Amino acid sequence: xxxxxxxxxxxxxxxxxxxxxxxxxxxxxxxxxxxxxxxxxxxxxxxxxxxxxxxxxxxxxxxx
Amino acid sequence: xxxxxxxxxxxxxxxxxxxxxxxxxxxxxxxxxxxxxxxxxxxxxxxxxxxxxxxxxxxxxxxxxxxxxxxxxxxxxxxxxxxxxxxxxxxxxxxxxxxxxxxxxxxxxxxxxxxxxxxxxxxxxxxxxxxxxxxxxxxxxxxxxxxxxxxxxxxxxxxxxxxxxxxxxxxxxxxxxxxxxxxxxxxxxxxxxxxxxxxxxxxxxxxxxxxxxxxxxxxxxxxxxxxxxxxxxxxxxxxxxxxxxxxxxxxxxxxxxxxxxxxxxxxxxxxxxxxxxxxxxxxxxxxxxxxxxxxxxxxxxxxxxxxxxxxxxxxxxxxxxxxxxxxxxxxxxxxxxxxxxxxxxxxxxxxxxxxxxxxxxxxxxxxxxxxxxxxxxxxxxx
Numbered sequence: 001x002x003x004x005x006x007x008x009x010x011x012x013x014x015x016x017x018x019x020x021x022x023x024x025x026x027x028x029x030x031x032x033x034x035x036x037x038x039x040x041x042x043x044x045x046x047x048x049x050x051x052x053x054x055x056x057x058x059x060x061x062x063x064x
Numbered sequence: 065x066x067x068x069x070x071x072x073x074x075x076x077x078x079x080x081x082x083x084x085x086x087x088x089x090x091x092x093x094x095x096x097x098x099x100x101x102x103x104x105x106x107x108x109x110x111x112x113x114x115x116x117x118x119x120x121x122x123x124x125x126x127x128x129x130x131x132x133x134x135x136x137x138x139x140x141x142x143x144x145x146x147x148x149x150x151x152x153x154x155x156x157x158x159x160x161x162x163x164x165x166x167x168x169x170x171x172x173x174x175x176x177x178x179x180x181x182x183x184x185x186x187x188x189x190x191x192x193x194x195x196x197x198x199x200x201x202x203x204x205x206x207x208x209x210x211x212x213x214x215x216x217x218x219x220x221x222x223x224x225x226x227x228x229x230x231x232x233x234x235x236x237x238x239x240x241x242x243x244x245x246x247x248x249x250x251x252x253x254x255x256x257x258x259x260x261x262x263x264x265x266x267x268x269x270x271x272x273x274x275x276x277x278x279x280x281x282x283x284x285x286x287x288x289x290x291x292x293x294x295x296x297x298x299x300x301x302x303x304x305x306x307x308x309x310x311x312x313x314x315x316x317x318x319x320x321x322x323x324x325x326x327x328x329x330x331x332x333x334x335x336x337x338x339x340x341x342x343x344x345x346x347x348x349x350x351x352x353x354x355x356x357x358x359x360x361x362x363x364x365x366x367x368x369x370x371x372x373x374x375x376x377x378x379x380x381x382x383x384x385x386x387x388x389x390x391x392x393x394x395x396x397x398x399x400x401x402x403x404x405x406x407x408x409x410x411x412x413x414x415x416x417x418x419x420x421x422x423x424x425x426x427x428x429x430x431x432x433x434x435x436x437x438x439x440x441x442x443x444x445x446x
Contacts, residue, residue: 009120011105011371011373011378011420012371012378012380012420012421013344013369013371013380013420013424014420014421014424015344017424018424018427026420026421026424027421028421028422030378030418030420031378031380031416031419031420031421031424046084049080049084050081050084050351053077053080053081053084053347053351054077054344054347054348054351055347056073056105056343056344056347056371057103057105058103058122058123058124061125061128063127
C-alpha cells in the first residue's frame with residue numbers, strides 16, 4: 001500500500017485522524033494532514049481506505 | 065446489482081464503501097452532469113478564484129475510478145423512479161433496473177431568471193468569467209455559499225456587496241457571536257455588507273431591497289439556498305418532505321436508500337428527522353447506506369460537521385451551535401480560537417476559527433452529549 005496526501009487540498013477536518021491515528025495526524029498550527037506512516041501494516045489497510053474515501057477534501061490517495 | 069443515482073460525493077462514496085465491504089455484484093453510477101465525479105466545496109473557492117484548474121476538483125483519479133469496477137453513466141439525468149419494479153428511467157430513455165437503488169441526487173439551487181448561481185462545475189466556470197468582466201457585484205444570499213462567493217470575488221479584485229436578511233453572514237450556521245466576527249472579517253477586506261434587509265428584486269441597475277434602496281451592480285450572483293433535487297421523484301410514491309424521507313437506516317422503501325444532501329432520515333440519537341447539507345455527511349451517510357445494503361441494519365447517527373474557508377479564516381463546526389458560548393482556547397482578538405457551545409449545561413457543539421485540530425479534539429465529548437440536542441435545523445456548509 002502506498003499513501004499520498006495532498007496538503008494543498010486538505011481542509012483540516014481531521015476525519016482521517018479519527019479513523020487511523022497511527023497513520024495520520026494534523027499540524028498543530030493549521031490542522032493540515034501529516035502522514036505518519038507511508039506504508040502501514042496490513043491490519044490498518046481497511047481503515048486507510050476508509051479514511052481516503054471519507055476525506056471531505058479528497059486529499060488522500062491510496063494505491064496498492 | 066446496485067444502481068446509484070448521483071455521481072457526486074455521496075454517490076461515489078457509496079460505491080467505494082460497497083466495494084470496500086466486499087460487494088462484488090455489478091455497480092452502476094448514474095450522473096446528470098457529463099463530468100467525472102468532482103468535488104463541490106472547491107467550486108466557490110479555488111475553482112472560482114482560478115487557483116485550481118478544474119481537473120484538480122475531480123474526486124478520484126482515472127486509476128482509482130477504474131479500480132472501482134463500476135459502470136459510470138454520465139450526462140443522463142434520472143427522470144422517473146419505479147419503486148415496485150426498482151427501475152430508474154433516464155432522460156435519454158434508458159431503463160436501469162437494480163436490486164438496490166441509492167438516491168444521491170443532491171440539491172437544486174434556488175435561482176432568479178437570468179442571474180448566475182453556483183452549484184455545478186459549469187456554473188463555477190461561467191461565474192468566474194462573469195466576475196472577471198464585472199466591476200461591481202452584488203451577492204444575494206448571506207449563507208455559506210454567498211459568503212464564500214463574496215470572499216472569493218473580493219480577493220479577485222471585484223467590488224462586492226453582500227446582501228441578505230440576516231444580521232450577519234452565516235448567522236444561522238455560526239450563531240451571532242462568530243457570525244459577527246465573520247462580518248467584521250468581510251468588512252475589513254472591503255466587502256460591503258448590506259444585511260438585515262430582504263432582497264425584493266433585481267432591476268437593470270442593481271438589486272432592490274425591501275427598504276427601497278437599490279444596490280448598484282453590473283453582476284448579481286444568486287446564492288439564497290437550494291432545495292433537495294427530488295422533483296423527478298414526485299410521481300414515485302416515495303414520501304417527500306424537504307428531502308426523501310427515510311428511516312433510521314436511510315431506507316426510503318424496500319431496496320431503496322438515500323444519501324447526502326437529498327436524504328431526510330430519522331436520527332435515532334437526536335430523536336428527530338434530519339437532513340444535512342454538508343460535505344462530510346455525503347460520505348458518512350454513503351458508508352452507512354452501503355453497510356445497510358449489505359445487511360448491517362445499523363442506524364446512522366452522525367455528529368454533523370462542516371467547514372468554510374473565507375479570506376484567512378478557516379472555520380470548522382462540529383455538532384450544533386448552542387445558545388451558551390465560551391471561548392476555551394485562543395482568543396477572538398487574535399482570530400484564532402476554539403468555542404464550545406452548550407445547551408442546558410450539555411456540550412452540543414465546538415467551533416474552531418483557525419484552530420482545526422484543536423476543535424476536532426473536543427469532538428468526542430459532543431458524541432457523548434449530543435443526545436440532549438434537539439436538531440430543529442442543521443444548516444449546511446461544506
